[in-house]
Each structure stands twice: as C-alpha cells, then as structure tokens.
Amino acid sequence: MKLTKTIEVKNIFNKISYKYDFLNNLLSFGLHRLWKRKLVNLLEPLNGEDWVDLCCGTGDLAFLISERVSPRGSITGIDSAEEILNIAKNKSELKKNKFIKWEIQDVLEINDYPKKFDGICMSYGLRNLNNVEEGIKKVFDLLKDKGRAGFLDFNHSTRNSLSNIFQKIYLRLIVVTISRLFNLGPEYEYIEKSISNFPNKNELINIAKEVGFKKAEYRTILGGQMGILILTK
Numbered sequence: 001m002k003l004t005k006t007i008e009v010k011n012i013f014n015k016i017s018y019k020y021d022f023l024n025n026l027l028s029f030g031l032h033r034l035w036k037r038k039l040v041n042l043l044e045p046l047n048g049e050d051w052v053d054l055c056c057g058t059g060d061l062a063f064l065i066s067e068r069v070s071p072r073g074s075i076t077g078i079d080s081a082e083e084i085l086n087i088a089k090n091k092s093e094l095k096k097n098k099f100i101k102w103e104i105q106d107v108l109e110i111n112d113y114p115k116k117f118d119g120i121c122m123s124y125g126l127r128n129l130n131n132v133e134e135g136i137k138k139v140f141d142l143l144k145d146k147g148r149a150g151f152l153d154f155n156h157s158t159r160n161s162l163s164n165i166f167q168k169i170y171l172r173l174i175v176v177t178i179s180r181l182f183n184l185g186p187e188y189e190y191i192e193k194s195i196s197n198f199p200n201k202n203e204l205i206n207i208a209k210e211v212g213f214k215k216a217e218y219r220t221i222l223g224g225q226m227g228i229l230i231l232t233k
C-alpha cells in the first residue's frame, strides 16, 4: 500500500514535470513565488549555514536559499522524481548556479546522511509523503541542535468553513479545469484528495511536538488557503 502510493506520487510528478513551473505560475497567479519567499524570510538562512530543500521539485526554494547561504554554506535539493529534478538541474545550468547540489532520493528513505543541517525547508512536499509523521521525524533527525525547519503547503481548513468551500471551488473549477486543457486533469485532481488526508494545523503542531521539536508555529496565508509551519529543534 505504502509502496503503491510512493510509485503513484513519483509517476505523477514525472508526468507533470514538463509543465510544472508553467502551471504553478498560472494556477497560483504567480503567488506561489511570494509564499516561497515568505517562507525563506521567516527561516532566515545565513551565509555559511548548511541547508536542504526536501521534495525540491524544480528547485524554487533551493535557488532562494542559495542566494542567502553562499558562498560559505551549502544547499542541497532532494527529490525522488528524476524528470522534475532534471528540470531543476537544467535551471541551475541556465542560471549558471553551480552552488546547489541535487540528489535523487526518497525523503523517507534517507538514512545515515553524512551531515546534519542548520535548516530544512519543504514546499508542497509534506502532504505528498506516505507518512507525514515519519517525514517530520526525518526532518528532526536531519537537523542540528537548534536547527530550524519550515514547511509551506495547502492548509487543511475546517470542513465546510468558508476557506474550505473556497478551496474546493478553486481546486475543482480552476485547477482541474485548466490542467485538463493540458491532459493533466487526473494528476491535478489528486491535490484535493491529498489535502483531505493531510493533518490540520493543530495536528501538525502536535506531531512536531511529539517528535521532539521545542517550538512549533503555524501561520495561515490568503485567508486560510495555504499554511506555513515553522519548527525549531
């Protein structure tokens, strides 16, 4: 069952990779870039620190963090889908950015990583993992003491709340309708299901505290459509 979901998620992202950035910009009206910048601003990566962007996709966060931690630090982008990671690598070449390291790996299968990180970020990745709790535990294990982690994702709002109704309308009428024009309807229909299985803000905070994080804060964005979870070890 777990393996099936992993393969299903990997296939989805390999399939949509060629249109991923284009559709992200279109479907979020460009706003995802502001939210990613907000996440990085909240995390405040510093020159000299070691960071990792987990579930990096085409690498938006990794590129933002590389501006902050270079030249003395490091940033690695990790993703399990080869096609989407290839797009990140091509973007690096176009931007002449040789600073970011890219690694193909399943986040939940990272064991005995050679180093610990000052900071870890993840955007729209946690919801896609087989097991959210395992994902947060993995982040905890990969962080140095006092390290910080930040997650940007859809907010699982209260059922039938205004923001929940708006989210459903947006996903069904805008996201799925537009993605169908590119023959990617089923892949984008998956988002609504993944949000309904995703913990809400209080549950995320509880999981983080149980895993051992000293501090856990959650902020909603755009009237509760998105959320940012910030954790300190």
Ligand SMILES: C[S@@+](CC[C@H](N)C(=O)[O-])C[C@H]1O[C@@H](n2cnc3c(N)ncnc32)[C@H](O)[C@@H]1O
Binding pocket: 009, 010, 013, 054, 055, 056, 057, 058, 059, 060, 078, 079, 080, 081, 084, 105, 106, 107, 108, 122, 123, 124, 125, 128, 129, 130
């Ligand atoms: C919605 S995309 C987000 C990409 C990027 N972080 C962004 O915000 O644009 C989710 C990414 O998570 C990756 N992913 C899903 N499950 C993963 C796993 N278990 N290990 C590593 N990457 C995973 C997918 O391949 C995909 O690139």
